[in-house]
Amino acid sequence: MVVAVVCTNNAIKKYTNLPDSAKEVPFVNNKIPPEITTRCVTSLMILKNALVLGGINPQLTFMETPNARREEDELVKGYAAISTHLFNESAIDLAKFNDKIYISDPVLEDGDYEKGIFCLPGNYDVLNAHTIEDLKKAGIPLIGIHWNNDNEALQSMGIKEIAKGPTMESLFRMLKAGRADWVPLGFHNSKDLSVTRAGITLVPVKGIKISLRESRHYIVSKVHPDGEKIFQALQKGIKIMREQGMIKKMLTQGGYHCNATRNWKVLNDKSLLTIE
Incomplete structure (x- = not known):
């Protein structure tokens, strides 16, 4: 299934530069490829892995934006299906866009x-x-x-x-x-x-x-024709990954958690x- 993803140029570039072996999902035996070391790639790969575990085999297509605010704008218009940026709820204009976006379960918990x-x-x-x-x-x-x-x-x-x-x-x-x-x-x-x-x-x-x-979440377009299906798969996948301990492992390797600090x-x- 083609999944239209909106993200920044930096995320696209870093994902594109990954070796093919690091892009394969779901991760075998819960082992995270060592090349996944930055936050933007980590959030993208959590997304991709979750969709597969949720029942979708995603073929990602990218829409480039300069910042997170523009990611939200493209989703509410239905030009893309899902963000790769993890939004805290106060950054989402719920009053304006609540009927146009889904908000995933937390990927980062409050204070994480x-x-x-x-x-x-x-x-x-x-x-x-x-x-x-x-x-x-x-x-x-x-x-x-x-x-x-x-x-x-x-x-x-x-x-x-x-x-x-x-x-x-x-x-x-x-x-x-x-x-x-x-x-x-x-x-x-x-x-x-x-x-x-x-x-x-x-x-x-x-x-x-x-x-x-604040906790952080993916946002998914309600306007996009595949939005509901993608959201349901994402929610299922996030739950499985959290139960497996994969989200915490990926957040640590990607820099959201830092053992050195x-x-x-x-x-x-x-x-x-x-x-x-």
Whole structure:
């Protein structure tokens, strides 16, 4: 069955570059191919594996968009059937689109997705930060224009001045140009936890991280002719994968959970927040 998937250019490129062996689903003996190491590919492969377990043999066709907001727009128009981006519910315009989209069961549970504080390698004001107050003094944070959950997390920490950019690449360029000082990013499985985009490398502040407190979900188009069938298969597959422990394994390998940072301090842990 042809499944029209909407996702960013970065996700398409990384999926296309995977060896054919890493694209095969369902995963044999619950073994995850070692090449699946990034979040965008992980969410796409959870989707693909879930559809197969749910009874659909998907032939993926891709519709490219610049960001997650555009993914939602294409789904509500019925131009694509399903997102690869995992949305938190506050980022979905339910009042406007509830009759046009299905929301899957959670893939990431509340608090599952942790992010590091990333900056340019030479920004020692940020790199030497250990507390929320240190970060406030170190400079201005930067997030994507539709990163509602990140915005809420930073606001809860008492950080009010927040710069925003339209795409992931633009965030890296804005930091390089000095228009902001740090950005919350999911951890990558690189040896030093660094991440590179547009030829610009960012590194995490060691020892601290933040937690995004909402669950995350796939969204499926109710308008697309195959939307209901795809949604039912997806729901069945997600349930099977969770029972098998596959979702947790994939989230860990893909960087949503990071073993190397599991003991780092969560700055926005409710027990640590004393800001009025």
